[in-house]
Amino acid sequence: MTQTERDKMLAGKLYDASDKELKNQRLEARRKLMAFNAEQDEKKRSSMLKDWFGTTGEHIFMETGFVCDYGNNIHVGENFYANFNQTFLDVCEIRIGDNAMIGPNCQLLTPLHPLDAKERIAGLEYGKPITIGDNVWLASGVTILPGVTLGDNVVVGAGSVVTKSFGDNVVLAGNPARIIKQLDLPKV
Template sequence: MTEREKMLAGQLYDASDSDLKSERLSTRQKIMAFNQELDRSKRSEMLKSWLGSTGEYIMMEPNFVCDYGSNIHVGENFYANFNQTFLDVCEIRIGDNAMIGPNCQLLTPLHPLDAEERIAGLEYGAPITIGDNVWLGGGVTILPGVTLGDNVVVGAGSVVTKSFGNNVAIAGNPARVIKQL
């Protein structure tokens, strides 16, 4: 397996692999161009050509950072407010009609607890899956391996450490169900 294949499979991989480093450098150039673009429609077109897949309507405000972009898949009618961080060493999949508040983080990378492995530059990850009609309030952090069902609302500032099913409002650190919807 290549280091990229290991990465996407959630296995330990060498983040300093030359192909991965090259891909991240190319992504940094896309990030710079995206974050400097004032025209909303041009930013949307940039995302459509850069991300793994998108719906027809996608809108994201600057600033946006990610590792690769190609591992991010968003559905139709996607909106993300200012200052998004989507670290996509594993896939991030977001359904239709998603609204993401400002300053959110979707984090797929994990680092070994073993110091020697960590120091050697090995890392791994776990995918994030978010259903349809989800609203993430401002400052939400979604940790690796989390799946959120359809019609989920996540309160501002929440840290989502585990998965939740459909039709719930969750909030807190760690996030917990506060209301059935």
């Protein structure tokens, strides 16, 4: 069975980003982004996300200023909140658990480009998924890089760049982000 470029993309393999099917899906996402970002009614915006994202909880909220590649590769849990100016580049899945709070100007970035210049010039790219657990708070300006998994009850300080995965109950900060505090939390 031949894999489509989309299949390769979602599997984290090298794929041709100029593929016609992918281009059309990105164009459709741009139309949805324009409508979402122009919508002032927060209930309508939430409904738009529920119809667009791969999966969502019932209670989700996102401010305007949102950018993504496709949208349907984004999965958010219950009680999801994202402030202004989010960039979720979803060439691979982005999965966010319940009770997530995302401050303004955050970036969740799944795409990667080959180190080999010939592959890069040819338009090939690949990605790695991002997984974020329950009860996570990303403060303003956080960047999560491809392949990162964050456990439950993680807090990431403003302006941090998360380059590797971390487990549960930690506070991260810095560039690259590192653990600055362990949290002793009861189960929520």
